[in-house]
Amino acid sequence: MTLIVGEVRKLLTIRTALWFALASVALAVLNGILVSLASGTLDEVTEKEEALGGMPLLLLFFGAVAVAAEHRHRTAAPAVLVSGRGPGAVAAARLVATGAVGLGLAVLTTGAAFAVGVPILAAHHPGPDLTAAQLIPLAGGCVLAGMLSVLVGAALGGLLRNQIAAVVAGIVAYFVAPSLIGMISASAVDYTPFGSLQVLTRGVHGSAHSVPASALALAVWAVGLAVLAVLAERRRDLG
Amino acid sequence: MLTAERLTKRYRRVTAVEDVSFDVRPGVVTGFLGPNGAGKTTMLAMLAGLVRPTSGRVLLGGTPLAQRRPEARTVGVAIDSCGAHPGRSARQHLRILAGLARLPRTRVEEVLALSGLADVAGRRVGTFSLGMRQRLGLAAALLGDPEVLLLDEPTNGLDPEGIRWLRTLLRERAERGRAVLVSSHLLSEAAQTVDDIVVVRQGRVVHAGAIAALTPASGVWVRTDEPGRLAEAVVPAGGRITPDAASGRYLIEGLDAPAVAEAARRAQVDLHELTPRSTSLEDVFLELMGARS
Numbered sequence: 001m002t003l004i005v006g007e008v009r010k011l012l013t014i015r016t017a018l019w020f021a022l023a024s025v026a027l028a029v030l031n032g033i034l035v036s037l038a039s040g041t042l043d044e045v046t047e048k049e050e051a052l053g054g055m056p057l058l059l060l061f062f063g064a065v066a067v068a069a070e071h072r073h074r075t076a077a078p079a080v081l082v083s084g085r086g087p088g089a090v091a092a093a094r095l096v097a098t099g100a101v102g103l104g105l106a107v108l109t110t111g112a113a114f115a116v117g118v119p120i121l122a123a124h125h126p127g128p129d130l131t132a133a134q135l136i137p138l139a140g141g142c143v144l145a146g147m148l149s150v151l152v153g154a155a156l157g158g159l160l161r162n163q164i165a166a167v168v169a170g171i172v173a174y175f176v177a178p179s180l181i182g183m184i185s186a187s188a189v190d191y192t193p194f195g196s197l198q199v200l201t202r203g204v205h206g207s208a209h210s211v212p213a214s215a216l217a218l219a220v221w222a223v224g225l226a227v228l229a230v231l232a233e234r235r236r237d238l239g
Numbered sequence: 240m241l242t243a244e245r246l247t248k249r250y251r252r253v254t255a256v257e258d259v260s261f262d263v264r265p266g267v268v269t270g271f272l273g274p275n276g277a278g279k280t281t282m283l284a285m286l287a288g289l290v291r292p293t294s295g296r297v298l299l300g301g302t303p304l305a306q307r308r309p310e311a312r313t314v315g316v317a318i319d320s321c322g323a324h325p326g327r328s329a330r331q332h333l334r335i336l337a338g339l340a341r342l343p344r345t346r347v348e349e350v351l352a353l354s355g356l357a358d359v360a361g362r363r364v365g366t367f368s369l370g371m372r373q374r375l376g377l378a379a380a381l382l383g384d385p386e387v388l389l390l391d392e393p394t395n396g397l398d399p400e401g402i403r404w405l406r407t408l409l410r411e412r413a414e415r416g417r418a419v420l421v422s423s424h425l426l427s428e429a430a431q432t433v434d435d436i437v438v439v440r441q442g443r444v445v446h447a448g449a450i451a452a453l454t455p456a457s458g459v460w461v462r463t464d465e466p467g468r469l470a471e472a473v474v475p476a477g478g479r480i481t482p483d484a485a486s487g488r489y490l491i492e493g494l495d496a497p498a499v500a501e502a503a504r505r506a507q508v509d510l511h512e513l514t515p516r517s518t519s520l521e522d523v524f525l526e527l528m529g530a531r532s
Contacts, residue, residue: 002338002339002341003339005338006335006338006339009334009335009338010324010335013324013326013327013331013335014324014326014327015326016326069324073322073323073324073325074319074320074321074322075322075323075324077289077320077321077322078316078321078322078323078336078379079336079339080288080289081287081288081289081309081310081311081314081316081321082310082311082336082337082339082340082379082382082383083310083311083339083340084308084309084310084311084313084340085308086308237284237289237290237291238284238289238290238320
């Protein structure tokens, strides 16, 4: 627990989290406004849900940048040295801490998007308004997608130890890999992080996967990459 | 306190450190000298447990590092791979480390004062000069008042006052029975501070031992018009006399200056110069480097 608290303090004492929070909220609000006002008539529940959901790309980048920064600024080694714990334990604590801060960012982003988007949808579009029973699972899916994206990014940052490489790897994992996989098997795309995100944020309709199944698929990706990052850290030098 | 036991580190085909063994003793400041690329930083990182040796092991108080990981109270480290985020203040950086080490916040203020950073503790590290960053690294290493201190080129960027402060700090720690290993390329600085010396070249130890044994008074330079009579006087007393054509002087080895003066007085040989030859650490260092190149 000491390690996790220390790593959370690290994240909260630099501006990275603040800037990503501001950018992510601004983007979510902008997305909500643009989609709600400029997408023609949204008169179906699924269309309205889609207008509120968004790809948590900035949150993915936040995880990648925050964790890779530990190596860029050589702050990973002091944490290992003073704590008396192994690099693997410190890396695991860092990923948990980044995930926890990411959860906060995801809640903030989703909250902002909903606070702006829901009234606009209700005021400007015909058809049924979104009910609490529809909004709550959608919000939950968006928050979960955001937090797990942070964890995916953080794991990539830990694995690659380079901010640019980690961001590029995140883009490849989310956008390029699904296209390549889709050429082999269209149904396999649903199992990729991008496919799972699409279901969680209602970016796609009629998927063969349910929301819980997609959440599980994304969680497996995130946790799997995180475990890989921790195992790699245990085997690598910090000098 | 800290023992390197046949340490070797290879990066693919490059051998950075090869079969290195030495002790960092308590109550002693050990100097770690070597030219650039000799493997000093890799060696320090291995001693700190940050880099895993390809073979060999490091013992901390007789226990392998694999079984006893260093922490703030046992080993304090200020090497290149230990940095501070430029966006954090010095105080935030140290508080985070203190929290990770379960040390009280009061200790942070103590080391800030000790390292002369108290007045700038609220400033971002990114605005610090090299010397201030060195002091911050030292403050971080001192947080847990560790048994062993490992410092890589700690005088880099320090002003003369800072160097004197560091020298005093290291001597005080040694007097309190702590072990200190400090790498440096400033040989004159090392000569003033260290008790033991480890000289490395191309990843190998070429000398390890007390500095006093490395830089003994080693002969007496004399100038005389009667070298033959002087030789007759000093050789029976155990001296050896060698002419130095370049300077026109004679080097007498095996006797100290008072003994040479006494022998010359008894033989009634006039001496125009009598100068003890002391070997500087730099001379010995260059000799060690050259002798094995």
